Amino acid sequence: xxSVIQVRNLTKRYKDAVALxxxxxxxxxxxxxxxxxxxxxGKTTAMSILTAQxxxxxxxxxxxxxxxxxxxxxxxxxxxxxxxQKYPDDANPRHAFAAARLFFPRWDQGLAEELIxxxxxxxKRTIKKLSxxxxxxxxxxxxxxSRAEVTFFDEPYLGLDAVARQIFYDRLLADYAExxxxxxxxxxxxxxxxxxxxxxxxIDAGRILMDESAEDARSxxxxxxxxxxxxxxxxxxxxxxxxxxxxxVTSVTFLGRPEASERAAMAAQGLEFAPVSLQQLIxxxxxxxxxxxxxxxxxxxxxxxR
Amino acid sequence: xxxxxxxxxxxxxxxxxRLLNVVRLQFVNTQTFVVVPALVLxxxxxxSMLIFWVIGGAGVxxxxxxxGSQAPLWYFLAIGIQAMTMTFPFSQAMSLTRREFFIGSLAxxxxxxxxxxxxxxxxxxxxxxxxxxxxNGYFAYLxxxxxxxxxxxxLTYFTATLFFFTIGFWFATIFKRFGALGLTTALLGLGLxxxxxxALATFQxxxxxxxxxxxxxxSLGLTLWGLLLTGILAVGSYLTLRRMPA
Numbered sequence: 157x158x159s160v161i162q163v164r165n166l167t168k169r170y171k172d173a174v175a176l177x178x179x180x181x182x183x184x185x186x187x188x189x190x191x192x193x194x195x196x197x198g199k200t201t202a203m204s205i206l207t208a209q210x211x212x213x214x215x216x217x218x219x220x221x222x223x224x225x226x227x228x229x230x231x232x233x234x235x236x237x238x239x240x241q242k243y244p245d246d247a248n249p250r251h252a253f254a255a256a257r258l259f260f261p262r263w264d265q266g267l268a269e270e271l272i273x274x275x276x277x278x279x280k281r282t283i284k285k286l287s288x289x290x291x292x293x294x295x296x297x298x299x300x301x302s303r304a305e306v307t308f309f310d311e312p313y314l315g316l317d318a319v320a321r322q323i324f325y326d327r328l329l330a331d332y333a334e335x336x337x338x339x340x341x342x343x344x345x346x347x348x349x350x351x352x353x354x355x356x357x358x359i360d361a362g363r364i365l366m367d368e369s370a371e372d373a374r375s376x377x378x379x380x381x382x383x384x385x386x387x388x389x390x391x392x393x394x395x396x397x398x399x400x401x402x403x404x405v406t407s408v409t410f411l412g413r414p415e416a417s418e419r420a421a422m423a424a425q426g427l428e429f430a431p432v433s434l435q436q437l438i439x440x441x442x443x444x445x446x447x448x449x450x451x452x453x454x455x456x457x458x459x460x461x462r
Numbered sequence: 463x464x465x466x467x468x469x470x471x472x473x474x475x476x477x478x479x480r481l482l483n484v485v486r487l488q489f490v491n492t493q494t495f496v497v498v499p500a501l502v503l504x505x506x507x508x509x510s511m512l513i514f515w516v517i518g519g520a521g522v523x524x525x526x527x528x529x530g531s532q533a534p535l536w537y538f539l540a541i542g543i544q545a546m547t548m549t550f551p552f553s554q555a556m557s558l559t560r561r562e563f564f565i566g567s568l569a570x571x572x573x574x575x576x577x578x579x580x581x582x583x584x585x586x587x588x589x590x591x592x593x594x595x596x597x598n599g600y601f602a603y604l605x606x607x608x609x610x611x612x613x614x615x616x617l618t619y620f621t622a623t624l625f626f627f628t629i630g631f632w633f634a635t636i637f638k639r640f641g642a643l644g645l646t647t648a649l650l651g652l653g654l655x656x657x658x659x660x661a662l663a664t665f666q667x668x669x670x671x672x673x674x675x676x677x678x679x680x681s682l683g684l685t686l687w688g689l690l691l692t693g694i695l696a697v698g699s700y701l702t703l704r705r706m707p708a
Binding site: 236237 | 475476477479480483486487490491492493494544548549551552554555556557558559560561562704705707708
C-alpha cells in the first residue's frame with residue numbers, strides 16, 4: 157500500500173457542532189475514492205482540512221508525508237474546487253481557466269478546451285451570472301484539466317443535468333485511465349458514482365462508518381429473492397437491513413455473506429441471489445447506525461462493521 | 463505515525479513564479495485595480511481643475527491647491543478590501559498558501575500604487591513647469607510634499623497607497639474571520655488607542671512638541687515613518703490571515 161494521505165485522530169469542532177470526531181484513515185495513491193455520507197456528515201470539512209483550506213482542531217494530517225498547511229510544495233500537487241466556490245467578482249470562466257493554467261503545473265489546455273465544449277460553458281459571461289450548472293461545470297473543468305496528483309471533487313454535479321453528469325463521469329474515467337491519479341469524490345448520488353469509485357469512505361456524523369474497497373463493501377451484505385416463507389427460513393437469525401415484498405415474493409438484504417454450502421442450500425430452496433446496490437447498503441447502514449446512536453451511544457461505538 | 467514515502471514531497475520543487483502569478487490573478491479584477499482608480503484619479507483631477515477655474519474666474523490669482531488629489535489615494539482602502547474579499551477564496555482553490563496570496567496581493571497593490579505615484583509625479587512636474595496649468599492651480603504639486611524633490615514626493619504618494627491598501631486589507635480580513643462583531647470591536651479598540659494617545663499628549667502638555675516633531679520630520683521623514691507603520695500593519699494583517707479558513 158502506498159498512501160498519499162494519512163489522517164490520524166482528526167477532530168474538527170465548530171462553535172456549535174463537532175464536524176469530525178477523532179477520524180483516522182489513509183488514502184492510497186492512484187485510486188478513485190467515493191467520500192459518501194449525508195449532508196452535514198463532515199465530507200466538505202474533511203476535504204478542506206486535507207487541502208489546508210481549513211484547520212483541524214486536533215489530530216494530524218499528512219499529505220505526501222508532510223503537513224499541507226501553508227506548504228506550497230504539497231499544495232501545488234492538490235486541487236480542490238469547492239461546491240460553493242467563490243470567484244473574483246469581475247472574473248469570467250476564461251479568467252478562471254487562465255488562472256488555473258498558471259497555478260497547476262500539470263494543467264492540460266487541450267483537455268480544458270474539450271471540456272468547455274462538452275459542457276457548453278459561456279467563456280465571456282461573468283461567473284456571477286452563470287447558472288448553478290454552469291458554475292459547477294467551471295469547477296469540474298478546473299478539477300479535471302489540472303490533473304493534480306490528488307484531486308478533490310465536492311458534489312461536483314450540483315445543477316448539472318443527467319447528460320452533463322454522464323459526460324463528467326465518462327471524462328473522469330477516460331482521463332484517469334490515461335493519467336492515473338488520486339481522486340476523492342464526495343457525492344449523494346451513490347448509484348451514479350458506484351461504478352466509478354474503487355474505494356468507499358462512508359462518513360456519518362463526523363465518524364468513519366466504512367472504509368472498504370467498493371467490491372468488499374458490496375459483499376458486506378447479501379440479497380436473496382424468492383418465496384416469502386423460504387426467504388424467512390433462510391434469513392432466520394441474520395441481521396436484516398432491508399425487506400421488500402410483492403405478493404408471495406420477498407426480497408431481503410442481510411448483513412454478511414453466507415458460505416458456499418449455505419448458498420447451495422438456499423439455491424436448492426429456489427432462492428436467487430441478487431447484487432446489493434451500494435446505495436441500498438449505505439442508506440440502510442447509515443439509518444441503522446443513526447438509530448443505534450439515538451438509542452445508546454456506547455452501543456454504537458462498537459458496531460459489527462467497524 | 464508512519465511515513466511511507468518520506469522523500470516523496472522533497473522531490474517536488476515548488477513551481478516557480480507563483481508570487482508573480484498572484485499579481486496577475488489580482489489584476490484579473492481590472493475594474494478594481496485599474497479602471498476605477500483611473501476614474502477616481504481622472505475625476506478628482508477634473509473637478510479640481512474646474513474649481514480652480516471657477517475660483518480664478520472670481521479674480522483670485524494666488525496659489526490654489528485642493529485636497530482633491532487625496533481621493534485616489536483613499537481609494538486604495540477599497541482596493542485593499544476587495545483584493546481580500548474577492549480573491550482570497552479563489553486563491554485557495556488555486557492551491558495557494560495564504561502567505562503566497564498575501565505577498566502577491568501586496569505586490570499587486572505596489573504595482574498599482576507605483577503607477578499612481580508615477581502619474582502624480584508627472585502631473586506635479588507638469589504643474590511646476592507650467593505654473594499650475596497657467597492658472598496657478600495645483601493638483602499633484604503640493605509644496606510641502608515636494609520640498610525634497612520629485613522622488614521623495616513619489617515615495618510619499620506610493621507610501622500613502624500602500625498604507626491605505628494594507629489598512630483596507632487588514633480590516634477586510636478581520637471582518638471575514640471574526641465577523642461584524644470582531645471588526646467593530648477592532649475599530650473600537652483602535653479608537654480607544656487613538657484617544658489614549660491624544661489624552662497622553664494633552665496631559666503631558668506635549669502638543670507644541672508634537673507639532674514641532676511633525677514640522678521638523680518633514681514630508682520625507684513622515685513618509686519613512688509611514689513605510690515603517692505600513693510594514694507593521696502588513697505583518698498584523700498577515701498574522702490575521704494566516705489561520706483563516708477559506
